[in-house]
Amino acid sequence: xxxxxxxxxxxxxxxxxxxxxxxxxxxxxxxxxxxxxxxxxxxxxxxxxxxxxxxxxxxxxxxxxxxxxxxxxxxxxxxxxxxxxxxxxxxxxxxxxxxxxxxxxxxxxxxxxxxxxxxxxxxxxxxxxxxxxxxxxxxxxxxxxxxxxxxxxxxxxxxxxxxxxxxxxxxxxxxxxxxxxxxxxxxxxxxxxxxxxxxxxxxxxxxxxxxxxxxxxxxxxxxxxxxxxxxxxxxxxxxxxxxxxxxxx
Amino acid sequence: xxxxxxxxxxxxxxxxxxxxxxxxxxxxxxxxxxxxxxxxxxxxxxxxxxxxxxxxxxxxxxxxxxxxxxxxxxxxxxxxxxxxxxxxxxxxxxxxxxxxxxxxxxxxxxxxxxxxxxxxxxxxxxxxxxxxxxxxxxxxxxxxxxxxxxxxxxxxxxxxxxxxxxxxxxxxxxxxxxxxxxxxxxxxxxxxxxxxxxxxxxxxxxxxxxxxxxxxxxxxxxxxxxxxxxxxxxxxxxx
Numbered sequence: 375x376x377x378x379x380x381x382x383x384x385x386x387x388x389x390x391x392x393x394x395x396x397x398x399x400x401x402x403x404x405x406x407x408x409x410x411x412x413x414x415x416x417x418x419x420x421x422x423x424x425x426x427x428x429x430x431x432x433x434x435x436x437x438x439x440x441x442x443x444x445x446x447x448x449x450x451x452x453x454x455x456x457x458x459x460x461x462x463x464x465x466x467x468x469x470x471x472x473x474x475x476x477x478x479x480x481x482x483x484x485x486x487x488x489x490x491x492x493x494x495x496x497x498x499x500x501x502x503x504x505x506x507x508x509x510x511x512x513x514x515x516x517x518x519x520x521x522x523x524x525x526x527x528x529x530x531x532x533x534x535x536x537x538x539x540x541x542x543x544x545x546x547x548x549x550x551x552x553x554x555x556x557x558x559x560x561x562x563x564x565x566x567x568x569x570x571x572x573x574x575x576x577x578x579x580x581x582x583x584x585x586x587x588x589x590x591x592x593x594x595x596x597x598x599x600x601x602x603x604x605x606x607x608x609x610x611x612x613x614x615x616x617x618x619x620x621x622x623x
Numbered sequence: 624x625x626x627x628x629x630x631x632x633x634x635x636x637x638x639x640x641x642x643x644x645x646x647x648x649x650x651x652x653x654x655x656x657x658x659x660x661x662x663x664x665x666x667x668x669x670x671x672x673x674x675x676x677x678x679x680x681x682x683x684x685x686x687x688x689x690x691x692x693x694x695x696x697x698x699x700x701x702x703x704x705x706x707x708x709x710x711x712x713x714x715x716x717x718x719x720x721x722x723x724x725x726x727x728x729x730x731x732x733x734x735x736x737x738x739x740x741x742x743x744x745x746x747x748x749x750x751x752x753x754x755x756x757x758x759x760x761x762x763x764x765x766x767x768x769x770x771x772x773x774x775x776x777x778x779x780x781x782x783x784x785x786x787x788x789x790x791x792x793x794x795x796x797x798x799x800x801x802x803x804x805x806x807x808x809x810x811x812x813x814x815x816x817x818x819x820x821x822x823x824x825x826x827x828x829x830x831x832x833x834x835x836x837x838x839x840x841x842x843x844x845x846x847x848x849x850x851x852x853x854x855x856x857x858x859x860x861x862x
Binding site: 424427428429452453454456457459461463464465467468469470480481484485533 | 720723724725727728730731732733734
């Protein structure tokens with residue numbers, strides 16, 4: 375197994391106008407591991423994850439994915455890095471004018487040489503993997519929130535990426551759906567060896583999927599370690615965050 | 624606009640999406656533009672008849688109708704009606720795709736949202752605007768003929784021959800062809816404003832409204848420029 379980090383962020387800074395969102399973030403994600411970034415709303419979690427896939431460019435700092443300097447790439451070079459990454463968006467981001475099957479085939483048709491029947495087989499296999507093969511002809515609006523997340527996950531893995539980024543994968547879901555989606559994320563790592571980075575403020579999700587937790591506050595990581603280590607940290611922002619979560623649950 | 628010109632030539636060419644957009648722009652606008660054309664033709668004939676009779680020139684009504692409809696009213700009104708329907712639709716659709724991260728999803732999957740969303744829509748508008756304009760012109764002339772038939776019992780052969788005797792082929796080509804430029808304006812403005820949406824649904828609504836207003840104003844302004852240029856190049860109808 376390679377010991378080189380799959381994802382590496384070095385001294386990442388990002389501001390929007392007068393608002394500084396990230397202040398010198400360093401993050402290293404090893405192969406076949408699951409890292410979780412936790413933090414309150416507006417702490418910069420989504421901004422951080424968008425840098426990994428080149429949706430945002432840093433004001434200062436470096437972003438590496440499998441050794442490629444993502445923040446300096448564009449065009450086809452950036453596209454080839456992006457093809458090794460699957461991204462589960464907070465809203466699912468399913469194309470609402472397409473059925474579930476069309477959503478998935480849209481990716482396959484444009485990025486593989488597979489025939490129609492091969493693509494159909496792959497779609498069915500992936501939908502079965504997320505437990506929703508019967509939904510292939512439905513539109514996203516006809517699905518529940520949890521089902522939309524699972525379909526979005528199926529679409530994110532249809533091209534078999536080696537890295538998966540999850541932006542609040544369980545936001546707005548009931549506890550049963552949170553567990554279902556979280557367990558799928560664990561299975562992805564165990565069965566397909568996918569390296570993942572998830573940002574979440576969902577304690578149950580973090581408990582199920584995290585190898586390492588990084589706590590982001592005011593644009594900086596306060597602490598990194600196991601979930602228990604992070605929870606027991608004495609920083610007031612962490613106490614307030616986990617105290618609030620315990621009360622909420 | 625520069626981005627459009629640069630990326631237009633690059634792969635992938637989204638042929639199926641182009642056809643879908645042509646259907647969206649074209650087939651679904653036939654009723655709206657047809658009703659608009661019919662109303663224009665009938666009203667124009669009804670309102671002009673009295674004045675022409677006063678000057679003893681009722682016979683030139685078909686001629687006047689053809690010149691008005693084909694040279695100016697047909698292309699501009701069709702484009703303005705389409706700007707209302709499509710500008711709002713495209714601005715809102717692309718804007719809501721932006722706020723629900725669907726455009727980001729295309730981008731991170733290396734799927735070139737500009738090709739898929741913008742180039743197809745702009746091309747569809749450029750192809751379908753002239754076709755819909757010809758359709759509107761034809762329906763408007765039919766409306767004018769129906770009015771003439773009911774008001775004066777005019778024979779359709781006389782109506783057609785009188786209508787087209789002062790029109791040159793270049794008039795039809797230039798005045799219908801300019802709607803391809805209007806289509807480009809509606810497509811590019813609406814897509815740009817949709818792409819630029821940041822925030823929530825309120826911004827989507829604003830983008831849709833601004834797309835209609837900006838497209839309409841640009842159509843009117845561009846029309847003035849094109850008419851002036853065509854007069855310089857091709858001369859007036861009577862010359």
